[in-house]
Amino acid sequence: MPRRDFAFPTFMSFAQPTPQQVQTLKAVLFSACLIPLARLVWRGFNHDLGANPIEVITHSTGDWTLIMLLITLSVTPLRRILEWPWLLKLRRMFGLYAFFYVCLHFLTYVWLDQFFDIFDIAKDVLKRPFITVGFTCFVLLIPLAVTSTNNMVKRLGAKRWQQLHRFVYFIAAGGVVHFWWLVKKDITEPLQYAIILALLLGLRALFYLRKTSLPRVALSQR
Amino acid sequence: MLIKKPAAIRPTEITDQALYLKRREFIKAAAVAAAGLVIPGVFATPRQAGAAIPNIRKSIYSTAEEMTMLKDITNYNNFYEFGTDKYSPAQFAGKMKTRPWTVRVEGEIKRPKVYDIEELFKIAPLEERIYRMRCVEGWSMVIPWVGFQLSELIKRSEPTANAKYVEFTTLKDSTQMPGQRSSVLDWPYIEGLRMDEAMHPLTILAVGLYGDILPNQNGAPMRLVVPWKYGFKGAKSIVRIRFVENQPVSAWTKAASQEYGFYSNVNPNVDHPRWSQAKERRIGEFFKRPTLMFNGYADQAAQLYAGMDLRKYF
Numbered sequence: 335m336p337r338r339d340f341a342f343p344t345f346m347s348f349a350q351p352t353p354q355q356v357q358t359l360k361a362v363l364f365s366a367c368l369i370p371l372a373r374l375v376w377r378g379f380n381h382d383l384g385a386n387p388i389e390v391i392t393h394s395t396g397d398w399t400l401i402m403l404l405i406t407l408s409v410t411p412l413r414r415i416l417e418w419p420w421l422l423k424l425r426r427m428f429g430l431y432a433f434f435y436v437c438l439h440f441l442t443y444v445w446l447d448q449f450f451d452i453f454d455i456a457k458d459v460l461k462r463p464f465i466t467v468g469f470t471c472f473v474l475l476i477p478l479a480v481t482s483t484n485n486m487v488k489r490l491g492a493k494r495w496q497q498l499h500r501f502v503y504f505i506a507a508g509g510v511v512h513f514w515w516l517v518k519k520d521i522t523e524p525l526q527y528a529i530i531l532a533l534l535l536g537l538r539a540l541f542y543l544r545k546t547s548l549p550r551v552a553l554s555q556r
Numbered sequence: 557m558l559i560k561k562p563a564a565i566r567p568t569e570i571t572d573q574a575l576y577l578k579r580r581e582f583i584k585a586a587a588v589a590a591a592g593l594v595i596p597g598v599f600a601t602p603r604q605a606g607a608a609i610p611n612i613r614k615s616i617y618s619t620a621e622e623m624t625m626l627k628d629i630t631n632y633n634n635f636y637e638f639g640t641d642k643y644s645p646a647q648f649a650g651k652m653k654t655r656p657w658t659v660r661v662e663g664e665i666k667r668p669k670v671y672d673i674e675e676l677f678k679i680a681p682l683e684e685r686i687y688r689m690r691c692v693e694g695w696s697m698v699i700p701w702v703g704f705q706l707s708e709l710i711k712r713s714e715p716t717a718n719a720k721y722v723e724f725t726t727l728k729d730s731t732q733m734p735g736q737r738s739s740v741l742d743w744p745y746i747e748g749l750r751m752d753e754a755m756h757p758l759t760i761l762a763v764g765l766y767g768d769i770l771p772n773q774n775g776a777p778m779r780l781v782v783p784w785k786y787g788f789k790g791a792k793s794i795v796r797i798r799f800v801e802n803q804p805v806s807a808w809t810k811a812a813s814q815e816y817g818f819y820s821n822v823n824p825n826v827d828h829p830r831w832s833q834a835k836e837r838r839i840g841e842f843f844k845r846p847t848l849m850f851n852g853y854a855d856q857a858a859q860l861y862a863g864m865d866l867r868k869y870f
Contacts (some may be wrong), residue, residue, distance in 0.1 A: 384643065385839045386695060449843060454835075464829055478574035513829060518693065519811055520640035520740050 349418060356420055360427060367431045370398045371438070389444045395439035400513065402432035403506045404534065411537040426482050429502070433479040440472050452462050464515035471508040474501055506531055598645040605654065605771050609682060609764045612702055617758055618686035619852075624697035626766050628839050629866065633773045634691065635792055636741055637733035639725065644735070649772035651795065652732045657777050663723075666714035671833045673777045677763060679712065680704040684767070685760055687783040690822045690851045701762025701781050708756045709797070715751070719799035721769035723747070724780055724791035730741075741807045746820065747780065747791035748804030758783055758856055761794075784853035786820045815870040822851035826870050 351359070374394055377383050383390045406428040413421040448455050478499055480486070487495045510531055514524040528552045635645040657673040671679075686789050690696045710722070728744035730736040736743045752758060762781045763770055770776040770821055775792025782789050788808055807815035824834045824847040835844040850857045861869070 385628035386642075388837070388842075389695075411665070447844075454832075460833065461827075463699075464830060499782075518640075520738075522640075 351420060356423055360424060363424065365386055365404050366378075367402070367428075370394065370435075381481060388442065391529060392439065392442045392447060395435050396513065399432055399435040400506075400509050401437055402435055403509060404427055404530050406432055406525065407502065407506060407531070407534045411513070411534055411541075414541060415487060430479060433475050437471055461539075467508050467515065468512035471505045471512065474505050474508075477506075478502060503535060507535075567819075569643065572642075574786075576655050583599055586626075593766060603728060605767060605769050605776055607769045608767055609769060610753055611682070612767060613681050613683045615683040615685050615714050617856075618684060619688060619698060621686075621688070621698045623700055623766075624839050627630060629697060629699055629765065630771050630773055632839065634693075634788065635735075635741075636638075637735045637745065637774060637793070638773065639735045640738075640740055645773035647735055649776075652727075652772045652776070653732075654772060654777040654793070657795075659778065659794055660796045661709065661713055661798075663721035664716045664843055665767040665799050666716065667712065673763075674847050676704075676709070676761070680708040682764065683760075685762075685781070685783075686852050687758075687781060687789050689781075689783065690847060692786040692788055692816070692820070692828060692833075694831060694833070695839055696847075696851075697839050700766050701760060702767065702770075703760040703762035703778075703781065706759045706761050706780070707757065708790075709761065710755060714727070715797070715799050716866055718801045720751055721800050721803055722749050722751065723796075723798040723804035724749075725796040725798070725799050726791050727793045727795045730838070733850070740811075742797075742810050745807045746804060746810075747789055747806045749780075749789075750858055751783065753782065756782075756857065756860065783858040784821060784850040788860075790818070791822050793799055821857075821866065821870075822847060823849060823870070826867055838861060 374383075374391060378387065379393075406425055409421050409425040409428065413419055428478060442456060448458075461468065461471045478501060481490060481495065481498060490498065510527045512526055513527065514521060517524060573614040605777070611753055631646045633645040634642060638645040638648040655673065659671045659673065659676060660668075661671060662668040679868065682704055684702055686698060686700045688696060706722075725749045726745035727733065728736060730743075749759070760781050761778050763778050765771060765774055770779070771813075771842045772793075775790070778794050780790045780794065789806075803818055806816070806818065808820075809818060822833075822850050827833050834846055836847045837844050848854070
């Protein structure tokens with residue numbers, strides 16, 4: 335696709351940054367994604383996690399898992415709308431951060447909340463719908479994390495890799511359901527995640543429809 | 557590893573700056589109090605949240621368990637009138653005006669009356685009741701309430717034969733209670749007890765906490781405490797107590813009847829549909845502990861439900 339020649343000069347670097355610029359941005363974002371964890375640790379050491387620290391840690395790591403998942407899912411729509419193909423280079427990092435925070439979330443539950451009480455954990459996973467859904471999503475994320483390397487993409491083949499990684503749509507939806515079923519009454523927060531997720535998935539549906547319904551010529555002349 | 561050396565003056569020994577700045581008020585208050593001793597009754601009211609309550613009696617119903625820290629009791633509250641997260645009430649409840657305050661006692665009674673809150677303070681000698689409090693969410697505290705038995709107020713009201721239940725209503729005023737602007741519950745907050753539950757010696761109306769006037773976020777100026785039931789049964793900031801013939805529909809039952817029943821007795825064997833009630837985390841502790849039947853008050857309260865299927869009447 336030819337580049338637009340009317341793009342604003344200030345956007346030029348964003349539309350076509352040098353590999354060095356992308357690397358720098360990646361390093362900055364990598365550090366930024368650690369801030370939520372650093373903040374928790376800081377508050378923990380300063381006894382600033384309130385009356386129920388385990389609950390705060392559980393909720394915070396859960397929140398950041400969902401946020402990272404939504405950021406990951408926003409890469410494709412953003413790169414298509416803004417026509418910034420290089421954004422793809424950030425996607426794996428965000429995806430792995432989602433996995434990182436869900437591991438912390440799961441560890442908090444297993445260690446701090448249940449203290450490795452396997453019997454109670456098994457009962458929870460089988461009996462409580464919100465934990466069933468959350469646990470399923472966590473397990474489903476593992477193969478995606480494992481196959482995130484370039485080498486694995488090659489081994490699986492791009493097509494099969496993509497098919498596998500489309501599971502992330504179900505995982506993200508499951509994550510929102512997990513939160514929705516947890517809250518006692520006030521669904522404001524899960525609803526916010528649900529709306530953003532619906533938007534991100536809706537955009538994909540739109541892209542797909544345009545791709546299949548419009549002739550190729552029309553698309554390239556857009 | 558951090559090795560902290562104790563400071564020469566412990567932080568607890570330093571006068572809080574806010575207190576220091578109020579030192580003149582303190583002297584004035586002391587003078588007023590002294591005058592009050594000379595002319596009894598003149599300067600007796602009004603009382604502020606946090607002020608000490610004099611002449612509190614001990615009670616045989618108090619537990620000897622370690623009490624939850626005041627800062628946790630007053631900063632981790634479910635009081636949806638001030639927001640749905642547990643940190644909001646401490647932030648926003650300060651706006652609520654608890655003096656003057658009246659409580660309308662009415663319904664199937666011979667002596668309906670609008671009580672001034674100061675009158676209720678004198679309805680019976682105030683007692684300290686150190687109770688376990690188990691929240692339906694799976695955490696618990698040990699709280700030193702100050703209050704009087706609800707039965708004292710009921711006896712004074714002389715219920716008729718039609719009085720089968722007692723209904724409690726919380727203040728409804730969205731200008732003072734910002735959480736009421738959201739329709740998360742059907743305001744005002746309503747709770748109810750069966751007459752025998754209301755008459756039970758463990759059931760109290762609390763007006764204080766840790767020997768002081770009840771802080772707003774804990775339900776000032778007066779709230780219900782029923783220690784063998786989940787915490788949400790304890791209606792806060794009560795403006796009306798009504799004696800009725802039919803079982804009241806509580807705010808939580810209205811919101812989700814399959815999850816929150818009328819009785820809501822603490823019961824480790826009957827799970828909430830979405831989470832287990834078998835264990836609880838005592839605030840301030842790391843390990844969960846098993847939840848006790850009727851929150852450990854089975855000896856006193858179990859007979860109220862003799863013969864009832866507690867799975868059905870949850």
